[in-house]
Each structure stands twice: as structure tokens, then as C-alpha cells.
Amino acid sequence: MILGACMFRFSLSEIKIWRSVVDAISEIIDEANFVATPEGLSLRAMDPSHVAMVEVELPKSFFDEYECEENINIGVNLDEFRKILRRGSAKDKLSLEVTSDRKLKIIFSNKAERSFSIPLLDIAGEEIASPSLEFDVYGRLASEVFEDAIKDASLISDYVKISADGDVLKISASGERGDVEVKLSEASGSLIELNVKEPSSSTYSLNYLEDLVKASRASEILVLEFSTDMPLKLSFELPNEGRITYYLAPRVE
């Protein structure tokens, strides 16, 4: 193998979308371990307290160009990675390369070609399985609507109750500071779709949820799934079959 030879490479003309993916991951972890396979790029990680999990799936089709011959782990410090990504402007094309001497090259090309090279991190940790769960509630809505409801709830409490019955999805909170209730339905136009197999209600920590909804910058549409006293699953759909999924464990009284 030639030292410095390229082992993995992708390019994206929209730097903004990659930045929002990295931002979304950095809400719950400091260091990320992407896994590149010939089929695409993915990541699965839990926050240090194991309360939240993030899954990123970016198939080959998500990228403008994608080259990967064998599986490779790409470990990066997200803080440093984000600082470098901020140096790119909207008109730049972004390319990422992994070379055989374990360096990650970040290339911004427009008129000039600017390239950063950082060492890859070896991130230890056992492989985490994805929770395989069946949910009683399925909702599709504008991510902005959900983000607003979460911001409302966090004015009042540290916890939010999400419940669904019939054709209404309710997001509510109560505490010493007062009460708040946000009602969403297809009829009012605030939901795109709601499917309730079983009336359900669950409580989640706003400390986490507030961070997770920041990922809504990456996507306009959000799919929300949950069951009584079970995790909340939030999926943000990205263009070209990309997806960011969060799982948040409930709070059970």
C-alpha cells in the first residue's frame, strides 16, 4: 500500500447539510466514530449517560461522489472538526478523504483549494446494537412545530409529557412555574400524519430533548414515534435518503 494513498473519499456540493449532520451528532457526543462501507457512511453512538442515542445513515446516494473499497472507521474530535467545517463557505464544495497514513483530509474547493489534514482518532468502545422497538404512536410533522412545542415546555419544567389519543398529539408540562399544553392534530394542520394504535403517554427529560430538536435545522420534516413508558424515536429525513435518528429513554415515575 502506498503511504498517503486515499482509502476513502466523498464529496458534497452542499456544505451546509454536512455541517448540520455534524452539529446534530455533537449535541450528544464529543468524539464520533463514523463507519464507512462500500454502501455508505454511518454512525451510532450513545451519550455518556446512555439516555440518548443517535444514528446517522448516509447511503452512497446521499453524496455527489463516494468511493470506499473496504470498511474503515473514521474517528474524529467533533469540536475540532466543527471548527474546521466553519471555515468553509456556502459556495465551497466539500471533500473528505482518509489516507493510508491515518489522516483525515478536509478539502474546501471553490476557486482556491484549501485542505486541512488532521489525525484520525482510535475510538475504543463496543459495538452498540440498535434498539428494536415497536411503537404505538407514529406522527409526521414539521420539525419547526415540534421544536416550538419543546421550547414552550422548557419554560415551565425540566420534563415534558408527550401523549397521543385518537387524532390529537399533546405535548404538555407542569411544575412549580405553571402549566403549558400544546395540542397538535391533522385537522388543525399542525400534523402531517398521525397514527395511534393505542392511546399512549410518556415523559421525557427536556434537558436532552432541547438539544435533540436542534437537529431540526438539518431537516424540515420530522417523524416522531413512541409508546407508553418507552423510548421516543425522532427521525429527521435528509435529502437523497439520508437520515438522522435519535432515541431518548423515558422517565418513569
Add this chain to the structure above:
Amino acid sequence: MKEDNEKRKFVKKVKRKIPWIEHMIESYEDALDLNILDREISVRSRNINLCIYCRGGRNLCGKPLCPIILKLRSYLKVRDDIRKEILEGSSPPAVFVGRYGYPNVQVGPLIPPIMGNTEIYDHPERWINMSIEEIIDIRLQLVRGRFPVNVKKIDNSNKNLEATREVALSSKPVDAEVEFTKPPGGRILLDDEIQPMGLSAPISKVIVSSVKANPIIERVYYDYDLKASEALMKLFTNNIPVSSIQRVLSVGALGVGIERKMVPTRWSITAVDSTISRRLRDEIVKRNPLINEYRVYESNLLGNRFIVIMIPEKWQYEFIEVWYPGTAWNRDQNMIAIGGDYEPYWGRTTYAEIGGCYYAARLATTEYLEREGRQAATLIIREAYPEYILPLGVWVVREGVRKAYRGKPLKFDTLEEALNYASNRLKVKSIHWMGESKLLREIFKQKRITDYITRKP
């Protein structure tokens, strides 16, 4: 028979008057000084029956050392030097602002009968390698001069007040000459918040020299537009020891000009701990990323053990104290006393019932997390053992927890492992402290994603 009667009579008499008993003395000199006829010294014990039968010789209370004897020995060492109407000595520097009768309180400098570098006498940050005996020894040499001051109507022409303020602002020991209206006497002050203090006397006149002001303290003192809480932060970030900051605050040297007020020593200690830790928590720690694992820290200080459990979650904080039978604050002979206070992410809305130690440990914790650039939910358990025979002040907690953070933590992947380890390091049964913990109750309500992943066989 006659002897028995005599004894009973004697015990009755002692019970009524609770005076000193010569049997408690080891050396002949001590015995002479402690002659029961000497009306100048009396010893009070809260546990009359037990002390009467023990008389310091049998350790009936379970303490390895008799606290009464300990105090007495220290006192006798300096008695002749300090029971005078004129005292010359170097204040470490140290001052005391009383709280009884507030706003009319007793104020004054603390002065030992020694000239020279007495800095360590009021510098608890440097006491962690000393024994209880050594600490009591130096503290009982400090005579607490006092004169009345109305903290709300400060009379700036009061020369004694001016001298006291100069002492408090000095960064080096201050030579002082004091005239008392009567020789020092009264009670030795022992308290869970304030470090021990010796006898006191009313001051008629105090003259100080060799005042050496610290430039940072001087700058905040002369800044009449700087709010008190900003001034505290400025001193803290410039590495002024907490004990000095507290002294400067107590003499009313901080804050916006017209709002400046003297603060009783007891309140100023808690005010400094709570204000600085609140600001560090809200302005820095809550913005830091979480730690990446479960951690347990440990330290031992003067018969106290501190166990710190850090959990990778957003800020929450709890301080639990476990007092063994026979310790300073638990005179019960059989039962362990346990109590604590907790704050969720948003902080408390009421004063912590267990008092200043809660804030002292919170200061040690927030300054550590600030330095590390991290955030965590933190549970601290303090066990006070019988070796902790006398209350020495809240600095024991601040320095004990700081000492824990100076050590390397043990790191764990799961909460269960961390709690198991912590349990093994504590004497109290886990069911007691875990049952007491509101923080753990909160943490347990929150499920983990791992609870929903079926592990591969």
C-alpha cells in the same frame, strides 16, 4: 458506707454545677490549674451523666480523645499569656463579626500573644496536614477583641473599626497592640461553620502597624461601583483564598458604595461559598460538555471521609452527611444521624437546611468542574467518624472535598459499578445513603437506552 454516701453527694453536687473534676487531669500542673476551687474555669458538657462517670479517662462516649481535655490543654498552654489587659501580637490577619443582637453586633480583630508570621493561624486552606490538636492549639491562642458596631449605621470616625478593617484587608500578618477594658475571658467558640476561636475581651483601643494590602483586594475595595458579587468573583479568579475573601466581605469592604455593610462572620462564609459556586455553576459549568464516564473520588480529613460520585448527566448536586454516634454533632450513643440537601438542574429556591457545608462542597465541586471544562451530576457523601471530636468549621468540608478532587478518580462504565465501589468505601450501609439520596432517585427514574437493547448472548 460512709464513702459511698460521700461519693453520691459529690456526684449530685457535680451534676448541679457541672464543674471541672480533677480526675480528668494527667499531669500535676494541670491538676493545680484545674483545681475545683478555681472559679475562673468551668466546663460544660451536654452529656452530663456520661461525662461525670467518665471524667475524661474512660472514653465512655466512644471518642478516642476527650474533647473537653483537648480544649483545656490548649487553653492552659496560653492562659497566662492572654489573660492580660494589654496584648501585643501579630494578627494572622483575622477578624470576627458577631451575629448576636444584629444589627448591633460585636466586631474586632483576632490577635495571638505572639509577634511574627502568624499567617497560618487564620488560613484554613493550609490546615489539611495538621491534627485536630494542632488546630485547636493555634486557634485558642487567638484572642477575640470586640467592640459594639451597628452594621447598618457605620460610624466611620470609629478608629477601632478603621483598624479592624485594615487588618481584614491586609494580605500579611498585622502587628497590633490592644488595650482591653478587662482581661480576656468568656467562652471558647466552637461551631460547625466558623473555625474555633479563643477567649474574648472588650477593646478600648487598638493600634495596628505593618499593614500590607494586596493590590487586587485594594482595587475592589476602592471600586465603589463594583457589585459585591462581581467583587467576590474578581477576588476568586485572581486566586485570593476563600478564607481571605470571606474576611474582606465580613468587614463591609465590598459592593456598591452606599450598599456596603458588615456581614457577620458566620454569614459571610456561606455567602462567599454560595455566591461564587452559583456563578461558576450558571456561567461556566452548565455550558460545559458532560464527563464521559462515571467517576468516584475520595478523601479523608480529620476524621471525615468524603466520597464524590460524578454521573455523566447535566448538573444536579447533592450533599449528604452521615454522623456516627459520638461525633461532634451526634451525641446519641447508638444511632447514626443522616441528612442532606439536593438541587436539580435549575438550582434551589430555598436555603439548604444542612447549612454552610452544602455550599462549601458546592464551591469545591464547581471550581473543579470549571477547571476540567466539564459538567456532571454530583453526589457527595461525608461520613464523620468518632475521631472528629470537635466541630472545626465549614472549611473542613471545603478542603476535604477539594482534597478529593486533587486525587485521581476511579472511572466506571455503569452507575451500578460506581455505586458498588462507593458503597464499599463507606461505613454506612448503602440502603441508608442511597435511600436518602434525592439525586439517585431522580437518576433512577430516568431510564437508559441500554435498558431497551437486548444484549447478544
